[in-house]
Amino acid sequence: MARVYLEQVWKKFGNVEAVKDLTLEVNDGEFFVLLGPSGCGKTTTLRMIAGLEDVTKGTIFIGDRVVNDVHPKDRDIAMVFQNYALYPHMSVYDNISFGLKLRGLAKDDIKARVDEVASWLGLSELLNRRPRELSGGQRQRVALARALVRQPKVFLMDEPLSNLDAKLRTQARGELLRLHKDFPTTTIYVTHDQVEAMTLGDRVAVMMDGSLQQVDNPQMLYLYPSNQFVAGFVGTPPMNFVEVSILNENGQVYLQHGTVKLPVTNDMAVMLKEYSKDKAMLGIRPQDVHLADETRDIENNDWILHCESDVAERLGTETYVHFTIDDFELVGRVSAVRSVTMGAAYDVYVDLSGAHVFDSQTGVRVCSGTSPERMESRLGLKDTTHVQDSSAN
């Protein structure tokens, strides 16, 4: 086992900067997720750690060793590929044992280790089959077994669940969690699926356009996104954004968009009074948008808006309703038992205590409805929000 440390790593493909000045520390034994949309550089980052791509600039450490110029075979890593990349001409047994044979282990040792891993992953009956005789889920487990059996310093996983159907994916996610609990090996996991990232990761790094946006534990990532991109990327359905003017009237701070004028929370007011700009982006999670007559604790009656319902997406457990006020749309989560009529008027309660204000130009979070300090005392959380992990080394 080992920590993995990336120091100011760059990757360029011709003129395209795939990874820009990335500094990351993955702790020993940690399940670390690289999350981002396709083309954000997360897979390139993983491939650089694996040694399958050269590093243009910067340094990669595995343990205390600089591995920039080390061949993948000498890095003591194991990787699970998106398409599993099983050796089609070898049986499941040979697929799993290939790495051990290359290391010159004794036949009996190899057999013992393969049998152990195979029984662990439910592959014992399949050892003589060829990959093409296996289902997608079985192939995925063979790929995992091939990585596990080597007992490497680091596991690298490149969207290993993306080729499974939804039901199998949920099951496999559970298996991965169990696996990491039993073999707490440093794991770096790439995905574009925020649900996977949130459920699996001890910590999650969000990337966009080759740059790191935020590194944090899933809960802080959700509660205190460092910028508008992270706020919009993490959470389903995505956060509502609306451009607002910041008004300061008689000591009370308001956020205004058209006819809508909302008084901010005390925590927001403290920060916004010192904020130099008069425009900002307000972010409200659909979870904080409720029907007023359904809500028991309404903190502030000025947060009730008159809206019209537009579209309703029924999910069974709940319904996402798209409300419109003036020219903007607000998505809210409504209890499934409630029937929502399209085009009807509703009183909607917008709970600003969970909202965030972002800088309109840079997208950086300016303040939140509930300050991290207050949240900490409420939930016992610690704010570790930072754009880059500077505690490394």
Place this chain on the structure above:
Amino acid sequence: MSKVREWLTAYGFIAPAMIAILLISVYPLVFGVSIAFTDMSVFNYLSHGYKFIGFANFSEMLTDPETWILTYRTVIWTVINVFLHVSLGIAFAMLLSKPWLKLKPIFRLILILPWAIPSFISIQVWHAMFNEQFGAINQLLTMIGFHAIPWLTSPTWAFLAVIITNVWLGVPFMMLIALGGLNSIPEEIQEAAYVDGASPWQTTRYIILPLLLRTMVPAIVLGIIWTFNKFDVIYLITQGGPQTVVTLAGHQKVMGATDLLITKIYKTAFQYPNSWGAASALGYLVFLVLLAMSLLNLQIQNFVKE
């Protein structure tokens, strides 16, 4: 009644194809077999003076030591050629698919060229290059201080000359097949092997080559059949010569040092002794060997699929 009509309609539809197959395929085959049991030759064919002689052609063929020398030589010829075609083809294909190689399209064109030129032209060029006095190869060798090589007059060198020519002719085809095969192997599999701890050589040895050879099995079998029946190279470069005396089981026999079964068939039919019957019998020996090869190929393909 309607059953018969149905039957007639069905056979009416397939009749043209059946007649074509009978004419082009079955009739020549049967006719060929029938010749092998006669003493038919260029001298008695028109006068219908040939007669049924039973298995005489076959027994003569099987007791003639030359038949076995030719069979043995044809097998050696095929093994050497196909081995070099496949291994050089794979080697070139692997070089051509290296990402660091510059000017790839030019190299590819140069390597495919031997295949694109009509083979009798390139064989004639090789024939000229092998000329002992004026050929380019010997000119070059003497220029750098070696002795001229008797390419076409020494039995061993002549056999080498026809092999060199045929290897040069056959590599591009195998290279193209190998290039296609290499492209069909996902890069991820190679990367998985690297991560598993395989060196580039081990990756080639245990992953790339086995996968590549599987895709090449049909082409290799085709190559074996083509090479086994390769006529033009031998005929245009050495005509089966030079003539050499072979002693076998106490008998002395003059035979061509580079003759293969196929050139022997040609000579038997159209030169001395002009015996079509004997040539046909030899033809069936070749046919049986290749039939066995094809059946083996089917077995291999089934095995590879598993």
